[in-house]
Amino acid sequence: MPEPELASTAAGSDAGAAAAGPVPAVASVWSGSTLRELFSYPITGPLFALVVIVLVFSLTTSTFLNAGNLSLILQQSVVVGTLALGQTLVILVSGIDLANGAIMVLATVVIGSYAAHGDPVTALLLGLVVCVAAASLNGLAVTRFRLPPFIATLGMFTILTAAARLYSQSRSFPINSDLITVLGTGPSIGTITITYGSMLWIVLTIVLGYALTQSAWGVRVYAIGNSPIAARLNGINVNAMIFGVYGLAGVFYAFGAWQALGRTPIADPSGYQIANLDSITAVVIGGTSLFGGRGGVAGTFVGALIVVVLKNGLTQAGIDSLYQQIATGFLVMLAVGVDQFLGRGRRA
Amino acid sequence: MTQDQSARIPVMQAVGLKKHYGHVVALDDADFELAQGEILAVVGDNGAGKSTLIKALTGAVIPDEGDVYLDGRKVHFKSPLNARLAGIETVYQELAVATQLNIAQNLYLGREVRKSGIAGTVFRQLDKKLMRNQAAEHMRNLGIRIQSINQKVETLSGGQRQAVAVARAAAWGRKVVVLDEPTAALGVRETGQVLDLIRRVKDQGLSVILISHSMPDVFAIADRIHIHRLGHRAAVVSPKSTSRSDVVAVMTGALEPEAVQSALIAPPRAA
Numbered sequence: 001m002p003e004p005e006l007a008s009t010a011a012g013s014d015a016g017a018a019a020a021g022p023v024p025a026v027a028s029v030w031s032g033s034t035l036r037e038l039f040s041y042p043i044t045g046p047l048f049a050l051v052v053i054v055l056v057f058s059l060t061t062s063t064f065l066n067a068g069n070l071s072l073i074l075q076q077s078v079v080v081g082t083l084a085l086g087q088t089l090v091i092l093v094s095g096i097d098l099a100n101g102a103i104m105v106l107a108t109v110v111i112g113s114y115a116a117h118g119d120p121v122t123a124l125l126l127g128l129v130v131c132v133a134a135a136s137l138n139g140l141a142v143t144r145f146r147l148p149p150f151i152a153t154l155g156m157f158t159i160l161t162a163a164a165r166l167y168s169q170s171r172s173f174p175i176n177s178d179l180i181t182v183l184g185t186g187p188s189i190g191t192i193t194i195t196y197g198s199m200l201w202i203v204l205t206i207v208l209g210y211a212l213t214q215s216a217w218g219v220r221v222y223a224i225g226n227s228p229i230a231a232r233l234n235g236i237n238v239n240a241m242i243f244g245v246y247g248l249a250g251v252f253y254a255f256g257a258w259q260a261l262g263r264t265p266i267a268d269p270s271g272y273q274i275a276n277l278d279s280i281t282a283v284v285i286g287g288t289s290l291f292g293g294r295g296g297v298a299g300t301f302v303g304a305l306i307v308v309v310l311k312n313g314l315t316q317a318g319i320d321s322l323y324q325q326i327a328t329g330f331l332v333m334l335a336v337g338v339d340q341f342l343g344r345g346r347r348a
Numbered sequence: 349m350t351q352d353q354s355a356r357i358p359v360m361q362a363v364g365l366k367k368h369y370g371h372v373v374a375l376d377d378a379d380f381e382l383a384q385g386e387i388l389a390v391v392g393d394n395g396a397g398k399s400t401l402i403k404a405l406t407g408a409v410i411p412d413e414g415d416v417y418l419d420g421r422k423v424h425f426k427s428p429l430n431a432r433l434a435g436i437e438t439v440y441q442e443l444a445v446a447t448q449l450n451i452a453q454n455l456y457l458g459r460e461v462r463k464s465g466i467a468g469t470v471f472r473q474l475d476k477k478l479m480r481n482q483a484a485e486h487m488r489n490l491g492i493r494i495q496s497i498n499q500k501v502e503t504l505s506g507g508q509r510q511a512v513a514v515a516r517a518a519a520w521g522r523k524v525v526v527l528d529e530p531t532a533a534l535g536v537r538e539t540g541q542v543l544d545l546i547r548r549v550k551d552q553g554l555s556v557i558l559i560s561h562s563m564p565d566v567f568a569i570a571d572r573i574h575i576h577r578l579g580h581r582a583a584v585v586s587p588k589s590t591s592r593s594d595v596v597a598v599m600t601g602a603l604e605p606e607a608v609q610s611a612l613i614a615p616p617r618a619a
Binding site: 214219223229 | 428429432438440442443444445446447448449453457458459460462471472473474
């Protein structure tokens with residue numbers, strides 16, 4: 001019986017050059033498909049962008065490139081960065097969470113109001129419960145009630161923003177507990193301070209990255225975002241997984257709340273109003289696809305740094321914060337545009 | 349009917365299946381038999397009830413009446429999962445592969461293997477090396493040539509993707525592999541490759557149910573042909589003794605089923 005030659009009809013419909021045997025190396029290095037491959041590896045693009053931005057600010061300002069400012073950038077990144085870890089999970093399963101900032105703010109208010117009279121450990125645990133419960137409601141709306149994630153979480157965003165203000169009667173709660181603000185502190189050498197919050201962010205990124213790349217759960221998260229039908233036909237309980245992913249994202253929002261109170265020891269119901277957009281920006285700039293099933297937390301880590309470096313650097317350069325927002329907006333559109341370009345043909 | 353054929357016990361059999369959807373009768377007293385180690389093609393016009401029949405056999409639909417037997421024992425599949433646990437794997441028409449995962453990950457999707465020891469039990473770490481090696485060996489055994497088991501499925505052609513889906517079914521199906529229109533989206537050359545692959549699946553000792561609209565495919569690889577019409581089995585014929593035009597004629601009702609030579613194994617039920 002002749003060998004079926006499935007290999008010889010390789011690699012898609014367009015530009016089979018990359019796959020077809022010995023091509024002169026020089027010619028193939030910058031061919032369209034090689035370039036495409038390089039930038040489709042989730043972290044290369046964002047890392048490249050980060051290096052460019054850092055170089056530009058280092059050359060154009062005198063205050064950007066010093067150890068003190070760099071450690072400050074890390075500190076400024078932790079809240080958005082931690083929220084973005086949860087956001088990454090949700091986006092990987094083709095969802096989106098517009099409510100994560102509001103969930104976090106509600107948690108800070110609950111923690112702050114409880115800690116004013118009660119035990120700080122209980123206060124933090126209450127914050128965790130609030131975050132997981134609210135995030136699970138998102139999950140319930142998306143899976144059980146089949147609402148589009150955008151609409152479901154937009155609704156939750158509005159509801160929880162108002163709820164936080166009603167609950168607190170629009171008051172802020174100063175935090176006096178060392179435990180609750182501990183993440184804003186840490187060892188320093190001269191002008192450099194590496195806060196416990198920065199360390200926590202790095203550890204959380206590593207743990208989640210491990211789970212996504214080394215466990216069966218991680219493979220299934222990608223499979224669900226990539227093709228829910230294929231996942232279901234392979235016996236994966238897609239709805240249960242998605243519900244779990246939203247709930248787990250809530251755990252990261254709780255860490256975000258703790259980080260936020262470490263950064264600023266006041267629980268303010270009107271704070272962090274665009275943290276949801278910032279977290280989405282970090283995820284998308286970090287190379288995770290809004291189509292789902294592609295990307296990862298290493299990219300998100302870099303993405304969060306890019307968002308903050310851009311703000312920090314433009315401030316150092318003396319540029320109005322409104323221009324910073326315009327720059328961030330362009331960056332998001334660029335990142336989504338690249339994603340669309342790479343996404344073409346993958347959805348066939 | 350030869351002596352040899354009548355001695356075989358069907359690996360899968362169904363008797364008197366009925367299924368109604370409101371006033372629509374999708375299965376009307378349908379019978380079915382699949383011999384051990386054969387490729388049985390199931391053909392029929394659109395709306396003849398082929399897919400309901402297959403769904404009833406694989407647990408995706410629970411028939412109103414009738415019995416399904418696997419290796420002579422009555423089974424009651426409540427879901428596709430039941431059927432899979434019993435050794436029946438189905439390759440669905442929509443390409444059921446995750447394109448962002450690599451070939452090994454697709455073969456093991458939903459059945460991932462963890463490392464032994466603490467790495468697996470406490471840290472839940474996957475044994476990627478073991479899965480890669482076994483997947484590569486399995487692909488080799490089926491004669492599917494690929495560049496690397498680590499290739500993302502999105503880099504594969506349509507025929508290769510279908511080959512991955514078939515290979516996965518063959519890897520996990522212990523008794524029966526069901527293929528729903530496996531060549532519908534493929535060109536001539538890739539169709540030939542997938543048909544070769546189906547023969548190899550059979551050579552591994554599995555029984556294959558092939559649902560197809562393509563008479564050339566059916567006549568190229570089927571051992572027997574189950575012709576479905578108006579919700580039940582009109583006839584089972586051998587491609588050796590029945591012509592392509594006669595099969596189509598029975599399928600469309602232009603020819604009475606009695607006019608073609610039957611290739612049934614079990615004696616027909618008394619009406």
